[in-house]
Amino acid sequence: MGAMMKYDYWVVGAGITGMTVARVFAEQGKTVLVLDRRSHIGGNCHDEYDEYGIRVHKYGPHIFHTNSKEVWDFLGRFTEWRHYQHKVCAYVESMLLPIPINVDTINRLYDIAVTPATMAAYLASVSVKLDVVKNSRDAVIGRLGVDIYDKFFKNYTLKQWGIPAEEIHPSVCERIPIRFNRDSRYFSDQFQGIPLHGYQKMFERMAAHENIHLLLQADFKDVLGEVEYNGLVYTGPIDEYFNYRHGKLGxxxxxxxxxxxxxxxxxxxxxxxxxxxxxxxxxxxxxxxxxxxxxxxxxxxxxxxNVGDPYYPIPTADNQNLYARYAEDAKKEGDVVFAGRLGSYRYLNMDAACLEGMRIARNLLNLHQNV
Ligand SMILES: Cc1cc2nc3c(=O)[nH]c(=O)nc-3n(C[C@H](O)[C@H](O)[C@H](O)COP(=O)(O)OP(=O)(O)OC[C@H]3O[C@@H](n4cnc5c(N)ncnc54)[C@H](O)[C@@H]3O)c2cc1C
Structure with missing residues (x-):
């Protein structure tokens, strides 16, 4: 690459976290290098047209949903929205039943007549009373009972994580929503949608700023030493940054x-x-x-x-302990901020990643202003 590249900030990863950080920096007059090893921007939110002309989400379905008007408005500067409300069904006992579990799911599964007024009492009658919730199975049976656990959650969790729910931290299944009414929408956030012309177009518009320079198909480690910067925001895997010195995160x-x-x-x-x-x-x-x-x-x-791109941090105590060691190392890294789902080893929805990106960029700008 030759000559030294000079920027105010360097952002590793062009996902929603990195692109948000970069845009906030750029609009404050700072020059930013955004680097990604992939051939496209947008990270896992990326969409593209397949050979049949159908727009698909290359890394799985991404539905934007948030209660943050700040995030909705920020992204709304780069896209119009298709006001889409997501629906999901589960194929159980030859029926397609609404997910999250709601009054209709129960009534169709058991051919009974629960109402929104009686749903809480019904679930109380089937749920298992537990003194301690030790794992994700407990988290489900304590709220929905054993039969619903067996039909909807047991095997799905095993497929999804490759380990039984009994070995997974309760927090994973505690987050599963239950609807006490007939609301069959998958999300209940105030703002929901899909970028009208796709995520890719939205990210292209975010990147279209004279202060943002994109470098794609380039790996952080290959470029390190060729970039001069005041601050680095790293949204790649934290264990990879430290050359897996404590072992690989699951x-x-x-x-x-x-x-x-x-x-x-x-x-x-x-x-x-x-x-x-x-x-x-x-x-x-x-x-x-x-x-x-x-x-x-x-x-x-x-x-x-278990092999392939890192998607979901596996929620076990061992992984959390390992991450804590990397997080300690990260604190000593001076001018590096670790961010995003890979940098902080957390599942993050897009809105949380965007909000975090805005906060990190503003904090760094404030910090450097006061130096
Ligand atoms: C299957 C699936 C479905 C999802 N559905 C939804 C949904 O419906 N709604 C929702 O809100 N959220 C959803 N999410 C979460 C969403 O994908 C994340 O919120 C989002 O991707 C986080 O963005 P990020 O920028 O932190 O990470 P990423 O999108 O992963 O971006 C990180 C980028 O860094 C790059 N990178 C990493 N290491 C290096 C390196 N060493 N050098 C150069 N580049 C590097 C990667 O190539 C990547 O492009 C889903 C996630 C998955 C896995």
Whole structure:
């Protein structure tokens, strides 16, 4: 690469975290180098047109949802929104039942007549009373009972994580929402949608600033030493940064198989979960999310696996302890801020990543202003 590249800030990773950080810096008059090892910006939110002309989400379905007006407005400067409300069904006992579990899920599964007024009492009658919630199975049976756990969660969790729910921290399944009404939307946030012209267009507009310089298909370690900067925001894997000196953090990966069907519609909902059948966990029909009109439809089949890109931090005590050691090292790294889902070894929704990006950029700007 030759001559030294000079920027006010260096951002490693062009996902939603890195792009947000870069945009905030750029708008404050700072020059920024954004580097990504992939050939595209947008990180895991990236979408593209497949060979059949259907817009698909390359790294799995991404639905934007937030209660933060600040985030919604910030991203809204770079895209119009398609006001889409996500729906998911689970294929259980040959039926497609609404997820999250709501009054209709229960009534159709058991052919009974629970109402929003009686749902809480019904769940109290089937749930298991536990003094201590030790793991994710407990977290489900304590709220929904054993039968619902067995039908919706037991095998899905095993497929998703490769380990039984009994070995997974309760917090994973404690987060699963339950609806005490007939609301069949997957998310209940105030703002929900999909960038009208796709995530890729949204990120291209974020990157289109004279102070932002993109460098793609370049790895951090290969460029290190060739960049001069005042601050570095690193959104890659924290263990990789430290050359895995304490060992590798556990990640669950996903393999996506995309198939195009020459038919108008493939399935009832945008996403169908298969807790008990097949090796894949879910199928996604992208046109149902994007609203694209076309003569065929593309579906992805999602196979969880242990090899491949890091997707979900595996929520075990060992991994948390290992991460704590890297987090200690990170504190000693001076001008480096570790951010995003890989830099902080956390599952982050897009809105949380964006909010964190804004906060980190503003903090660094303040810090450097006062030096
Ligand atoms: C299957 C799936 C579905 C999801 N669905 C939703 C959803 O519906 N709604 C929602 O809000 N969130 C969803 N998410 C979460 C969403 O993907 C994250 O919030 C988002 O990707 C976080 O962005 P990020 O910038 O932190 O990380 P990333 O998007 O992973 O970006 C990090 C970037 O850093 C680059 N990088 C890493 N290391 C290096 C290096 N050494 N050198 C150069 N570049 C490097 C990577 O190539 C990557 O592009 C989903 C996640 C998954 C896995």
């Amino acid at each position: 990640y669950r990966s996903l393999r996506f198989v995309f198939t195009n069907y020459r038919q108008a519609s493939f399935q009832e909902a945008s996403v169908v979960n298969f807790p008990n059948d097949y090796e894949f966990t879910r199928t996604t029909e992208y046109r149902k999310i994007t609203g694209q009109e076309a003569g065929s439809t593309t579906v992805s089949y999602e196979y969880p696996c």
